[in-house]
Amino acid sequence: MKAILISSHYESRCSDGHNASSTTWNHKKVLLKDIRKGSYDKELRNLLRLTCSQHKDKEIEYFCDTCHTPICLACVFLEHREHICLTASEAVVAQKDRLVNYAAKVNEKLQHLENEKKVVCENFARVNKHQTEANANIEKQIEGIIAQIERHRQQALQLVEDRIEETLKQCNSQVEQAYLKITLAKGCLEFCETMIVHGKDEEVLYLEETITKRLQQLEELPNVDLKPIARDVFPDINEQTCGIQDLESLPSAQVDSVQTESNFILHSCLETSKISFKLLRIFDTGFDSDTQSPVIRSMAVGNNTIILSDSANGKIKCISTSGTLKECLTTGDDFSPFAVAVCKNVIGAVHANYLYMFDQIGKGTHKLMLSAKPPGGTIFTFALANYRNEGFIVGNLPDNYFRVYSTDGILQERFSLHLQKPLTNLSVDKSGHLVTCEWGDSCVRVRDLHGTKLTNCQVPPTWKPFAAHEDRNGFIYVVNNSQHAVSVFDPDGTDILHHATIPDGLQKPLNLAFDDEGLMYLVNIFGYINVYKVSVERLTVNAPRELGSTAWCQ
Structure with a gap:
């Protein structure tokens, strides 16, 4: 070689x-x-x-x-x-074949590592994005709080100025009245002294009645109230501002709650709403065809019809808005409907672990199993609502998922939200957001489909929210079963009204619904329904409310 x-x-x-x-x-x-x-x-x-x-x-x-x-x-x-x-x-x-296999495995591992690197880089970018968004959101919230505090300061100063101006006017009026009374008293006294010293006998005799009346007038002159102005005439600014906290001492986790609390204090200083209930009619949904006294579990209103689930009689009652029974729906089985809803001309009802659908002539069209029965035979109480007039949404599933079904019985969407279980009632507002009654922390929340909490309506821990619906003005109405009342919250989650129902003849309300005209239907478990006309009036309030104050309507 x-x-x-x-x-x-x-x-x-x-x-x-x-x-x-x-x-x-x-x-x-x-x-x-x-x-x-x-x-x-x-x-x-x-x-x-x-x-x-x-x-x-x-x-x-x-x-x-x-x-x-x-x-x-x-x-x-x-x-x-x-x-x-x-x-x-x-x-x-042979060795090359083995090397080819090894190279393929190494290449596969390399690809896996590249994917891991991509995911890590995406997570890194996502964290940076979330940090940027969180910082921007906090800055925006803090700016809003500062602006609200400034408006609160101006409002409080204006309140003091108006009250002082009003009080000074009162003081000037009292001063003028005091001078007038003194002048009258001096004139009367001077006339009497002149008659006593210089009056002739006939003048004294003939003017006796006049002199006597003037002396009586002098005695009867009211005393001028010379008490100092009490401090309670003026607004207690310390009390008005006690809800504004030191922002520097707040932990970052409470920034959102600061926004909500400040909005509550300051919003009430600027504008509020007066809501009034007018009882229009009362009727009973127990009919001669019932074999037992009604036990109502749920209610919906649509197409000028009230839909009730009567579990005691095993049927769904369709009643006109004036209280006339139109028809009853049942399956022929051991039917005990729980939640009901209406979408277009289709009625949906939950019985046990199934969703039933009935067409406009009352014929059952679909029977969908929502979940298998859990061990021990326990049945979940499913929540049901009309979803944007496109179908039905079912909540409180054992797997914590929500499902949307079309009126044809087809599953359209499935998503999960973290709730404070159990979920006792579900409704959908005009924007497609979910209004949930969560007993886990006694709260009514408005959420979007991504789980973002838009509004929190915190109710007292002594009662549980049985049902909640939003009206066309954006106010949230919550059934207060234990206190026989309906509470109303504004779009910010502030409790603005508490309407007692016992004076209206309705004990322990269970559910409520609104029709297309805005009338509110309130039902209790025994099937008695009150129909109300709800009026909303926007008001500008000069004086801020104290934190935690509530308007009570009896």
Whole structure:
């Protein structure tokens, strides 16, 4: 085999010297830079032939698969004669196959690592984005709070100025009255003294009645109230501002609650709403066709019809808005409807772990299993509502999911929200947001479908919210069963009205609904319904309310 002579440059005398020698005349002469470029890699590999580790003068021709080592022909007949031996070319093919498999696995692992890197980078970017959004949101909230505090300051100063101006006017009036009374008293006294000293006998005799009347008038003059102005004439500004906290001492987790609380204090200083209930009619939903006294579990209103689930009589009652029974729906089975809703001309009802649908003529069209019965036979009390007049939404599923079904019985959407279980009632407002009654923390919340809390209506821990609906003005009406009342919250979640229902003849209200005209229907478990006309009047209030104050309407 020809050798390769490496040189960084050609020297003619060196080349001639190699050509003159019998041992090197046939050597190939190349430049070092060409070697570095890889131009002679194949020739170099051919020169570097491996030799046997046991027989240095023998080249590698075989591979012992048992010992996993390259050997020569002599080794095959000596140390490895009982081993599995392959020719070098066969061993190279097998080894290349294994290397291909290893390379594929390494490539797969590399791809997995690349994906992990991508996810980590995305998470990093997402965290940075969330941080930026959170910082911007906090700055925006703090700016809003500062603006609200400034408006509160101006309002409080104006309140003091108005009250002082009113009080000064009162003081000026009292001063004028005092001067007038003093003038009258002096005139009467001067007349009497003149008659006593200078009056003639006949004048005294004839003017006796006049003098007597003037003396009586003098005695009867009312005393001027000279008491100092009490401090309670002026507004207690300390009390008005006691709800504004030191923002620097607040932990970051309470920034959102500061916004809500400040809005409550300051919003009431600027504008409020007066809501009044007018009872229009009362009727009973127990009819002669009932075999038992009604037990109402749920109510919905649509198409000028009141839909009631009467679990005691095992049917759904369809009643006109004036209280006339139109028809009853049942399945023929052991039917005990719980939640009901109406969408277009389709009525939905939940019984046990099934969702039933009835068409406009009262025929059952679908029976959908919502979930398997849990161990022990316990049945979940599912929440049901009309979803944007497109179908029905079901909540309180065992897997914590919400599902949206079309009126054709097709599952349209499935999503999960973290609730303070149990969920006792569900409704959907005009924007498609969910209004949920959550007994876990006695709260009514408005959420979007991503779970973002838009409004929190915190009710007292002494009672549980049985049902909640939003009217067309954005106010939230919550049934207060234990206190026989309906509470009204504004769109910010502030409690602005508490209407007692016992004076209206309705005990323990259970559910409520609104019709297309805005009338409110309130039902109790025994099937008695009160119909109210609700009026909303926007008012501007000069004096701020104290934190926690509530308007009570009896």
